[in-house]
Each structure stands twice: as structure tokens, then as C-alpha cells.
Amino acid sequence: MATKVYVGMSGGVDSSLTAALLIEQGYDVVGVYMKNWTQDLPGMRCPWADDLADAKRVAVQLGIDFKVFDFESEYRHKVVDYMIDEYKAGRTPNPDIMCNQEVKFKLFLETALEDGADMIATGHYARVEDGILKVAEDANKDQTYFLYRVTGEALAKTLFPLGDYKKPQVREMAKERGLYTAGKKDSQGICFVGKVGIRDFLSQYVDQTPGDIIDKKSGAVLGRHDGAIFYTLGQRHGLDVGGGLPYYVVGKDMDKNEVYITTDLNDASLWKNTVELSNVHWINEGPQEGTYDIRVRHRAPLVKAHLRYENDIIVLTLENAERAVAAGQSVVLYDNNVCLGGGIVI
RNA sequence: UGGGAUGUCGCCAAGUGGUAAGGCAUCGGCUUUUGGUGCCGACAUUCGGGGGUUCGAAUCCCUCCAUCCCAG
Numbered sequence: 001m002a003t004k005v006y007v008g009m010s011g012g013v014d015s016s017l018t019a020a021l022l023i024e025q026g027y028d029v030v031g032v033y034m035k036n037w038t039q040d041l042p043g044m045r046c047p048w049a050d051d052l053a054d055a056k057r058v059a060v061q062l063g064i065d066f067k068v069f070d071f072e073s074e075y076r077h078k079v080v081d082y083m084i085d086e087y088k089a090g091r092t093p094n095p096d097i098m099c100n101q102e103v104k105f106k107l108f109l110e111t112a113l114e115d116g117a118d119m120i121a122t123g124h125y126a127r128v129e130d131g132i133l134k135v136a137e138d139a140n141k142d143q144t145y146f147l148y149r150v151t152g153e154a155l156a157k158t159l160f161p162l163g164d165y166k167k168p169q170v171r172e173m174a175k176e177r178g179l180y181t182a183g184k185k186d187s188q189g190i191c192f193v194g195k196v197g198i199r200d201f202l203s204q205y206v207d208q209t210p211g212d213i214i215d216k217k218s219g220a221v222l223g224r225h226d227g228a229i230f231y232t233l234g235q236r237h238g239l240d241v242g243g244g245l246p247y248y249v250v251g252k253d254m255d256k257n258e259v260y261i262t263t264d265l266n267d268a269s270l271w272k273n274t275v276e277l278s279n280v281h282w283i284n285e286g287p288q289e290g291t292y293d294i295r296v297r298h299r300a301p302l303v304k305a306h307l308r309y310e311n312d313i314i315v316l317t318l319e320n321a322e323r324a325v326a327a328g329q330s331v332v333l334y335d336n337n338v339c340l341g342g343g344i345v346i
Numbered sequence: 347u348g349g350g351a352u353g354u355c356g357c358c359a360a361g362u363g364g365u366a367a368g369g370c371a372u373c374g375g376c377u378u379u380u381g382g383u384g385c386c387g388a389c390a391u392u393c394g395g396g397g398g399u400u401c402g403a404a405u406c407c408c409u410c411c412a413u414c415c416c417a418g
Contacts, residue, residue: 012379083380094380124379146379188378198381232381242357242371249382263370299378324382 002028005159006112007121008104009033009058009066011051014123014162016058016181017174021161022121023062030117031059031066034108036075036099037193041204044196047187057180069111071103078102084205090254091328092232094146095190101149101281109154119157126339127163131156133283133339138166144339145298148332152284199230199238211257213239216250222261228252231259234270234324271321275305277331277343278313286341293334294342296322302334314343 007019009031022029033055038048052068059066079099086093104122112120125136125143131152136142150158162170174182193201206229213223223241225231230238235249245263250270252259262270275296280286289309293302294316304319316331325331325345332342 010379087381092381096380099379143379186379190380234382236383237371240356240371242369244358244370246370297382298380326381329381 002026004028004030004116004118005121006030006032006067006108006115006117006119008108008123009055010123010187011047011054011058011181011184012123012187013174013179013181013184014125014170015055016123016179017170017177018121018123018161019058019062019064020174020177020179022159023064025161029062029064031055031062031064032108032112033066033068034103035068035070035072036079036103038072041193041196041201044200046193054181054184061178061180067115069108071107074107075099075103084202086328087202087229088206088254089328090228090252092326093328094330096146097149097330100146105147105150105154105158109157113157119159121159121161123162124160125162125167126160128155128158128160131284134163135334135337135339136160136163140299141167143298144334145295145330145332148283148330148339148342149281150283155283202230203227209257211259213241213259213261216260216262216267217264222247225259228254228257228259232324233326271323272325273318273321275316275318275322275325275331276310276313276346277316278346280312280314280341280343282341283339287333287335292340294318295332295334296325297329305333307333313346 005022005027007015007022007029009015009019011033019029019031033052035048035052038046040046056066079095079102082098083093083095105120109120124147125138125141126147127134127136133144133147133150133155135144165173171182190196190198190201203226206227208226210224210226211228212221213225214220215222222243223239225239231249231252233249233251236246239247239249239259239261241247241261247261247263248265248267248270250260250262250267287307289307291304291306294305295302300322303322305316308315308317327345329345330342331345333340
């Protein structure tokens with residue numbers, strides 16, 4: 001009997017082709033739409049209904065069973081609340097990493113297995129080999145950064161058919177197969193929520209309290225903002241402060257509700273040579289102390305750093321300083337194209 | 347009240363007789379399954395107000411207004 005694979009179909013090209021390829025490879029494929037978020041937000045209609053329709057349409061086209069898993073409550077609690085709490089604490093979280101950890105590769109996997117699946121699959125650009133996570137063939141689209149919090153056990157039951165292809169090929173293959181979503185634009189923004197600015201999203205859940213924008217060097221008040229919560233390290237836009245050179249956020253005080261800015265691109269707090277990570281997660285066994293490739297943000301080139309353990313945290317000493325590494329963001333470690341795991345910036 | 351200086355797009359700032367640079371901000375777009383960064387494009391018929399000289403002025407003259415500094 002063929003292996004039964006539940007494919008997470010978001011209604012985009014990638015997951016559509018994923019399902020198609022698995023069928024061609026002989027798997028018994030079931031399409032699943034994860035209903036995680038349905039709320040409209042100001043200035044943006046939540047795309048869930050359209051996405052669901054697209055996913056279903058492709059499933060019909062492919063002649064596979066199609067299901068909808070409703071994870072709205074869990075998504076709200078595990079991802080959105082986490083995100084809001086982090087921002088309230090003055091940090092800058094990455095909700096999509098949490099979404100993968102808690103929803104796609106935990107809840108979805110468990111639910112699928114209970115429903116009779118042998119494995120799950122998604123349209124992520126990444127590769128799994130023997131339970132280890134490896135970067136995608138298309139280095140430009142590689143999404144392992146978002147997957148570093150997934151467990152090796154989950155990966156052992158996961159397929160990423162797109163990991164061996166480049167995005168243009170994926171589009172081409174989707175077109176060749178006449179998939180309904182072949183020409184659909186790539187999605188952006190918070191996963192499932194849609195293309196909405198973090199500011200617009202957050203402002204739905206937190207109070208807007210005006211505060212001062214202060215020049216770090218002179219201490220002068222240069223402007224006002226609607227809440228320090230909306231600003232993050234390294235940020236340039238949205239300050240509404242003009243005057244010759246661009247200003248960048250170099251810090252904030254959540255208690256005083258103050259945002260500190262500077263025109264000095266070399267400001268110490270804008271660059272990190274040493275990064276400490278807590279909430280460390282390894283996909284399999286933790287690596288030994290030594291030098292590894294790390295990635296400080298999605299799509300950033302890999303850079304060298306030395307890993308050292310210190311109690312519950314790890315300390316990375318970077319070969320070259322990285323810019324705007326905000327607390328709450330993730331740093332992911334690699335060893336020869338293998339994604340080892342990572343942690344959250346303290 | 348004397349003496350000096352300055353007033354050009356929201357901000358910084360070129361331009362001293364030839365018909366308004368540039369930067370920042372802002373807005374729009376691109377890149378991106380997080381934040382952020384970056385890239386591209388748009389953005390003053392008008393130069394504090396009013397007169398005058400001139401073929402022609404933001405640039406010269408007169409005057410008024412405003413601001414700043416030094417005196418007192």
C-alpha cells in the first residue's frame with residue numbers, strides 16, 4: 001500500500017506543486033488546508049477564503065481528497081499571542097518560526113497522523129535526509145531559517161519535495177501541469193495573516209501611547225511616536241524625523257516609552273560581534289563548541305561564528321559584526337548545509 | 347532700545363541677475379513566508395510679506411514682518 005501523505009496546501013503555487021509531485025511519485029496524497037487565521041484587518045482583507053478556494057480547486061484538479069483542519073484557536077494562542085507578548089516585552093519576535101514549531105510541524109503533523117496519515121509534506125524550500133534538515137537547492141529561496149525549531153522526529157515524517165528545485169523551475173513545472181495556482185503571486189507577510197504591516201497588525205491588540213523620540217547622542221527630543229512597541233532595532237522609517245541624514249532606531253525603553261535614534265551608522269548598539277541565545281533548540285543532537293555558519297535573518301548570507309555553551313544559553317562570537325540583531329529574533333546555525341538549530345537572541 | 351546675523355518644500359541645505367541642486371522625512375512600488383534593511387519612483391511655477399529696478403531676480407534697491415546672537 002502506498003504511503004499516505006497529507007500535504008499542507010495553502011493555496012499557493014509551491015504547495016500545489018508539492019501535492020502534484022508527490023502524486024507522481026506514487027504517494028497516496030491528501031490535501032489539507034490549515035485554517036489558522038480568518039480575521040480581516042484594517043486596510044487588508046484576510047485572504048483565507050480565497051486561499052482555501054484555490055487549494056480546494058487544485059485538489060479537485062489533482063483528483064485527491066481534500067480536508068480542512070481548523071487550528072484557529074491554537075494559532076491565535078501559540079503564534080499571535082506569543083508575538084504580541086514579545087512585542088509588549090520590548091522584543092522583536094518571529095511569528096513564522098513559532099508557526100512552524102507549534103502549528104505546522106506539531107499540531108498539523110499530530111492531527112494528520114491521527115487521521116490516518118503516514119507522513120506530512122509542505123511546500124517549504126528545504127531538504128530532509130534521514131531526519132536531518134538541509135538547505136534547499138535554491139539557496140535564494142531556502143527556508144530552513146524558519147524551520148530550525150522543528151524536531152528531528154517531526155522531520156522524519158516530513159517530505160519537502162521542492163527542496164531540490166529552484167523557484168523558476170517550480171513555477172515552470174506548475175505551469176506545465178496546468179495547475180490553477182501556477183501564476184499566483186508569492187505570498188508575503190506574516191504566514192496566514194497576509195500582507196499586513198506589523199504596525200497595523202499590532203495596533204489592533206495594544207494601546208497606542210505617544211512618547212518621545214530622542215537623539216541618543218544629544219538627548220534632544222526630535223519627535224513623537226505612537227508607542228515604542230512599534231519600533232525595532234535598526235529601523236529607519238516611520239520616525240518622521242528629517243534633517244539631512246537618515247535616523248535609525250538604536251534602542252528603546254518600554255517603561256519610559258522612549259525610542260532612541262541616531263544618524264551614526266557605527267553606533268555600538270547597531271552592531272553585534274557577540275550574540276547570546278536562549279531557548280536554544282537543536283533539531284537533533286546539539287553541536288560541539290566550535291566554528292559554524294550562522295544566519296541572523298531570513299535570506300541573509302551565512303557567516304562564520306564560534307559557538308560556546310554557557311549554562312542554558314549559547315554564546316556566538318561572530319567573525320564580523322552583524323547589523324540590527326534585535327532581541328527576540330532568531331539566529332540559526334549550519335554545518336555544511338545542514339541546519340542544526342539555533343536560538344533566540346537575548 | 348542700539349549693533350550683528352538669518353529667513354529657499356515638513357526638516358537640513360545649494361543657488362549672489364538668466365529663469366529653484368541635493369539629502370532627510372513622507373507617499374507609491376519592488377525585494378522578502380518575521381521585524382528590519384535595501385532598491386526604484388513621486389514630491390516647491392516657487393524662494394518671509396509688500397513695493398521697485400531690469401528683457402529677465404530667490405539672487406540688486408526700499409520697506410515691513412519674524413527669528414537668533416551681542417550689547418544694555
